[in-house]
Amino acid sequence: MLKYNSLLAGKDQQDCLYPLIFIAVMKKVYLSVLLVLAYHCGMAQLQQPSTKPNLAQQAMIKRGYGMFIHFGINTFADVEWSDGTIPVEKYNPTHLDPDQWVKTARDAGFRYVLLITKHHDGFCLWDSKYTTYDVAASPVKTDVVKAVSDACKKYGIQFAVYYSLWDRHEPSYKNQDKQLYVKYMLNQLTELFTNYGNICELWLDGGWDRKPEEWGIDQVYKLVKQFNPACAVSVNHTIVNEEGKRNFTVPADMTADNKYFFQYFPSDFRLWDPKIITRYDKKQYLHAGKSYYLPFEHTLCISDRWNWFEKSAQLPVRDLDELEELFYWCTDNDNCLVMNVPPDQTGRIREYTALAAIGLGKRLGLSLTKPLPKNGTFISALKPVKASSVYEDTAHRYEGTSVNDGSLESRWAAADTLASLEITLNPSDAFNKISIFEYKDIKQLPDGFSQVRLPRIQEYAVDIMTNGEWQTIYLGSAPMGDCKVIRLPRSYRASALRFRVTKASAPPSLYELCVINKVIGD
Template sequence: MSTIADAVAVRPAPRQIAWQETEFYGFIHFGMNTFTNREWGTGHEPEELFNPTAFDARQWARVANEAGMRGLILTCKHHDGFCLWPSRFSEHTVARSPWRNGHGDVVAEVARACAQYGLKFGIYLSPWDRTEETYGQGKAYNDFYINQLTELLTQYGPIFEVWLDGANGEGPNGKKQHYEWERIYATVRRLQPDACIAVSGPDVRWVGNEAGHVRPNEWSVVPASLRDQDAIAAKSQQEDDEDFARVFSATDDDLGSRTALAQYEGPLVWYPAEVNTSIRPGWFYHPVEDDQVKSAAALFKLYQAAVGGNGTFLLNVPPDPSGQIAAPDRRALQGLGRRVRLLQAENLLADSRVTYSSNPTPVSGTALFTKDLEQVWTPSADDPAPAITVQLPVPTPVNAFVLREQFTAGQRIEDTEIAVQLPDDDRWYTVAQVGSVGYQRIVCVPQQAITAVQVRFKQFRALPLVSYLGATDLCQQD
């Protein structure tokens, strides 16, 4: 049986810490499907169909930067098998297309654009390939896949994430391919040791839906069995179904609470959640969806739920057949970026006075108002009611509180109560009760002017290590 002491002892790897701090990054679905107006290609589509007339990776990176993203992940090869780089191991690539007279390399241009705009670069390489003839033949295909993965990991600079899809279809011989996952992981570790391996990988957990839904309490310390690749594949999209991205189930909403861990006898791992969804109904660009782009307000709500729910936010933005991000998407992303920057910059508690129920370290009163993981408050071991109390200089309208713990030392906080005082009233009113915190928790509350806030730590797996406390009036609510 897994114990609370076991859970507290689990720590993130340095690559997972860097990944979590990336917070928000983009998914670029671009390829043959962009030109066939499909979501899933069938394979063997004529290479001459791929011919963006105004391709501009710098525009993609600029728009991502404006949106507040800190990285981009490119679908270097989707299930149809068409490669956006001139792979030496396939003829089904950009080298046989008219784009750039057969001398183009989308992966190279996107990697350079990311570097120019200060973005991290990640790759998506579909394990399923509907063109490659060795698919379903075991070792022959696994060798082919490793060869292509090696190209991507050695030719395009630092990679922060390798996104491995769970889709696994039938090969031309009617057999499924059994992927050599451990060999894939070893290849990434050897060639890009700082890269996180996501979804069908050991570093980053798919949140379990493509609707942007976040669990009420998202735990980073979870049973190691959640890394089971067959189970991940079973929950992944199995067919070209446009409704898949809008559906989620609440049946597995508790993965890491005391109750969940008490029922598990195996090892625990640090396996944090990535929340992914698309700005449009589909993952690839379709002109009929130009009037179905999510609004800036809707995107910001998804952002604050994911990044403010101990996850990261991976937002798909599909370029159009010209090779550019379309105007409706750009407008929504610019509006999102303005909100994200304001949220990151604002802390309405910054000029307040802080007192602690105990302060053995000690930490200064203003230390928790800056996002510095090294400035941490922890209560004394004999503190019967650990709490942080903040007195604001003037009544201030607030509709959310932001809390972080020093997640590099593990996930500890389990139950927190937030209470406020109102103008001309010295009573405390509880406005929120939250569970897990982890990297960051954004707690939305009804907006009202407050004069003080008290954060009470009711239950924890080890003494809380609080690294940030903030307040904002920017929370997007229903």
Template sequence: MKKISLRFLLAILLLSPVMMKAQLKSAATPLATLQQQFVDLRFGMFIHFNIPTFMDQDWPDPEAPASIFNPAKLDCNQWAATAKAANMSYGCLTTKHHSGFCIWDTKTTDYNVMNSPLKRDVVKEYTTAFRAKGLKVMLYYSILDTHHKLRPHSITQKHIEMVKAQLTELLTKYGEITALIIDGWDAPWSRISYDDVPFEEVYRLVKSLQPNCLLMDLNAAKYPAEGLFYTDIKSYEQGAGQHISKESNKLPALSCLPINTAWFWKTNFPTTPVKDPAKLVNDNLVELNKVWCNFILNVAPNRDGLIDDNAVAALEQIGKLWKPQGQLPVLPAGETPIISSNLAKHQPSNSSWSDDMNIMDFANDDDFKSSWQSNKTVKQPWYEIDFDKDKSFNMVTILEDGNNIKKYHLEYNENGIWKPLAASKSEGRLKIHRFDRVWGNKVRISVDECSAAPAIAEVGVYDERR
């Protein structure tokens, strides 16, 4: 039998009756409403269960055979009952982790659960079990895929087609998906950029398949806490040192933590104490909910496909200590997520006088931890992006290192003439300007008033589809 190309498969999926039904469903709920509904869910279960479960590793050999995936007593109903006992409101399952093994019946690759001894669609069993308990369903999906060689400097168009085809399967075969959690994409450790695998194309595909599915990327290691860059929900991985500000957060957020010492099951888990239920409730769940942050606690099923007794007991104790108390306060009004490519990234730049260690290219190097800083003696600092030709754009973002710029104005150059853009309006470090599309070959930020030498961590110029 000839292999079906991924491009052909994607075309078939997009024309399928299930797909058409998804596209013809009621109009999309406003994003702000979906974000509020997400934080109101408060508490859920992350379920890391995949090939790593059977290798005592979180990052297993990408060539591990499908034959090792053999959870002989798999019972997703036990997972759902345990989540319900903890007063959780949803689950999220690792459909594909970084080593590329798919635990659903996919037509995109032979490296999947149907070619394992189990030969059962785990995603289907999970979604059915959780919905039977009245729990919402979310899915996790890794862009980084070491088995299929989808990794830095090796990405091809076929990889992008595979991603789209797999997401199409996941969002058309398993009913309503409340949220899709993406990982391994534009993180410092994965090094797969939003240009290598085009974020906006994937984002719009997800919304076309399920308009009310939130898409969140676990990218807080790179992007600033003040804005929704390439995600509908701001996410924080506590074990990686990412912690939400309990004083200043105003964004819909998610914080994740494993109840064990690692994400995937390890042979010592049954005899190693899990995290203290009272601390998980008082130090995480209660405190995070106060700042519009949903808490997702990872529970790793063992090689039989069951949650260990010590984790089950801890979750039952959590359910006795905590019960949801209705909706959270209304989220502050916020900016629409940024999903387009940054046209300013790595473009030639210029500026008023700055010391060499803080020179102009640090403000568009795609690194939010470096910055251009004006020499303190300059009275009217300016910073400029110089494109190689005219480009269309309709948004400019400025992220300060500090908060010293008090007044500024934006201009763009069209045919040698500088023209004004939107006047400053945003408060705080991150300033976002959306405006009607213009064409120009340069963008300039002129600082009119500052409390100290201004420093800019990153400038963004975008051409959003609207």
């Protein structure tokens, strides 16, 4: 050590540094070559047809549960969509607090935050040098994208961005040369991916306004992967029935591998906002004769009114029972869920809304160090069902078997008010939980998106067949809500379960009736 130190003194020190510098430079060159090779290998892996999750998909599946944040100029106009003409001065949060948003996400057990950076109106939540329709031109100039990104680092959760392809404000969007607007998007996405740290997901929307090939999705995908190969990228309405045709299929129909096709290629996951997949969801989808693995990411509103942007009026949130069952459904089978928890016009998430999200996380026992919890064993799935009556409709089918087919798109509808159905069970299978999703009549609200759901079933009973006799184990004397969860304090075994409607305002209808064995700790 003394000899080494003596060489670093005076002229000897200078002479000695040359070979050390050369070695350091060569190490950097070697490392750079390795990184480039690793990047291109990663890109090749991302692009290859595969029956297994790629790098981005593996990271996405591991995240599993995120918080969507709809906030922007629409928040201050009480609308869901706008056309890019709302004056920028309208954006004026009085107590803007992105730290509160992300802290809420952390406390609620979300693993990532998905921020609306630009909606269809074109208003940007960051200071973009490519437009004047952004926060920098508004009364409150805080760079919201930076504030949320910084808060994600602070609270130890990941950061994702939503970016609308459709832009109703930007002049280049209307140019006949579609590449001009693609370049605009690439410039803005470069700003997002170079100035705000690691971005784990890019959620693209609004693709219906142009032909799929006019959006430059391949250019967007390539750009994003240059910044982060593990960033998952997709476009809303990802999959279609026929290749090259905009003939959509709902996610609940995606029950066969290699049957449906990419509309937007390349993509890392499927989106159909706000549809819900079947419990028998499949993962292989086709493009140009090759098969690709694609998980599904669900989007739900915490709002009972299905509003994405918060309104000036206080609106109720969903019941915890419904949120819990939707969580289980949407995160099952290596799929993901982002739940929208929007700030209001003050720039804060309302306390009762934040508490609902946190309450759900506490009930589920969510932790960054543990896998996402599961619902239990569905002992009624695909079992024989007998309905007392079925509503006849030439355009739709409403059989009793719809209540246990694993789809929230299909439903049983009765022909009369006092109706019932029976599900055959295996008498050796134990159960201690029943969840019921009721179909409700819908009243649309003036904004064109929000809605009020009106129940039909007012009173009902649940019976089980044991020793040749029916025994009532639950009697409901009030409307069941959007999702009724019956947690039984003891386990039962039965050869059949019967659901009886004893009072209703109209012929009852159910999406799903699930008989579940929920093991403590699941």
